[in-house]
Amino acid sequence: MSSTPQSPANQQAELHTRADLASLPAYVAGRTVPGAVKLASNETPHGPLPSVAQAIADAAAEVNRYPDMVSTALTERLSAELDVPTERITVGCGSVALCQQLVQAMCAPGEEVVYAWRSFEAYPIATQIANAAAVPVPLDETHAHDLDAMLAAITPATRLVFVCNPNNPTGTVVRREALTRFLDAVPPNVLVVLDEAYREFVADPDVPDGIELGRRYPNVLVLRTFSKAYGLAGLRVGYGVGPADVITALRKVYVPFSTNALAQRAAIASLDASDELLERCSAIVAERTRVADGLRDAGFEVPETQANFVWLPLGERTLEFTEHALEHKVVVRGFAGDGVRVTISAPEENDLFLAAARAFR
Numbered sequence: 116m117s118s119t120p121q122s123p124a125n126q127q128a129e130l131h132t133r134a135d136l137a138s139l140p141a142y143v144a145g146r147t148v149p150g151a152v153k154l155a156s157n158e159t160p161h162g163p164l165p166s167v168a169q170a171i172a173d174a175a176a177e178v179n180r181y182p183d184m185v186s187t188a189l190t191e192r193l194s195a196e197l198d199v200p201t202e203r204i205t206v207g208c209g210s211v212a213l214c215q216q217l218v219q220a221m222c223a224p225g226e227e228v229v230y231a232w233r234s235f236e237a238y239p240i241a242t243q244i245a246n247a248a249a250v251p252v253p254l255d256e257t258h259a260h261d262l263d264a265m266l267a268a269i270t271p272a273t274r275l276v277f278v279c280n281p282n283n284p285t286g287t288v289v290r291r292e293a294l295t296r297f298l299d300a301v302p303p304n305v306l307v308v309l310d311e312a313y314r315e316f317v318a319d320p321d322v323p324d325g326i327e328l329g330r331r332y333p334n335v336l337v338l339r340t341f342s343k344a345y346g347l348a349g350l351r352v353g354y355g356v357g358p359a360d361v362i363t364a365l366r367k368v369y370v371p372f373s374t375n376a377l378a379q380r381a382a383i384a385s386l387d388a389s390d391e392l393l394e395r396c397s398a399i400v401a402e403r404t405r406v407a408d409g410l411r412d413a414g415f416e417v418p419e420t421q422a423n424f425v426w427l428p429l430g431e432r433t434l435e436f437t438e439h440a441l442e443h444k445v446v447v448r449g450f451a452g453d454g455v456r457v458t459i460s461a462p463e464e465n466d467l468f469l470a471a472a473r474a475f476r
């Protein structure tokens with residue numbers, strides 16, 4: 116190799132990256148620690164079903180080709196499953212990409228995005244990246260969305276409201292009556308995004324199905340994902356169901372080909388196997404009750420959860436708890452000063468966590 120006297124990379128950079136990115140909160144992924152149980156990212160503990168693994172292998176044989184840009188087969192399948200026309204559905208590289216597309220598609224610089232806080236950490240990031248203005252609204256004293264306060268936070272500059280149901284990281288839900296009252300009051304030109312990443316773990320019949328609400332409210336868009344209940348977190352595929360004009364706008368800001376062919380095929384194979392996959396969710400729901408009860412017996416406050424995780428509002432003791440859990444070989448997700456989110460997993464892993472929690476003083 117011939118040596119260049121000075122490569123450009125070694126010179127003092129005079130490039131101007133966006134100054135405001137210095138204040139952008141980084142998305143913190145759950146840690147993977149060798150030898151420890153990971154309960155930090157709300158994944159399912161099961162690997163793919165053989166039929167899904169086969170679909171991935173089949174698709175892998177054709178990766179010399181670009182994927183279908185608009186996920187035609189998956190969109191048509193979702194259309195049939197959900198009884199929603201294809202013009203109202205878009206597939207994305209995980210629903211987190213759709214969150215980003217939504218802010219880009221709805222907001223000019225400075226226009227407002229309302230969301231509860233604490234909620235999914237992608238909302239503030241997507242908002243700032245798009246140069247929109249974040250309007251976080253504190254959760255209520257039960258760690259649930261304060262829909263009245265969110266309604267009051269809507270101004271003529273509001274374009275988008277995120278309602279995460281169940282809420283990540285607290286697991287709390289908004290129920291049918293409260294949500295429809297909210298939707299009745301939101302101005303019709305404001306898009307309400309119901310993020311239902313954990314929909315399949317909801318056991319409470321009073322939690323409404325966003326797709327059904329979308330049939331009645333023309334300003335509702337629902338986000339769902341194959342990452343959680345369907346166990347495809349590593350492949351990156353989610354979808355949105357909403358007003359056709361918003362779907363068209365979302366497609367305009369889509370990063371071309373970002374939903375890969377393996378993901379598209381695996382999503383269809385997962386829908387083929389949905390009975391089996393949703394059965395796994397019932398097992399998680401049963402474990403959720405057992406873990407929450409166990410934690411309460413041990414003296415912890417545990418808000419009611421309808422997701423595949425529990426929330427421990429430990430406040431200032433949050434990081435002390437995450438370190439303690441790590442010493443017991445369990446990785447959980449701490450939000451400094453606020454609380455700890457713990458994914459519900461297989462019984463043995465949950466037992467390991469419960470033992471660690473009981474030993475916390």
Ligand SMILES: *Cc1c(COP(=O)(O)O)cnc(C)c1O
Binds near residue numbers: 211212279348
């Ligand atoms: C996990 C999660 C998502 C999306 O995950 P993807 O893997 O990007 O599909 C979206 N919203 C919430 C609230 C989540 O917790």
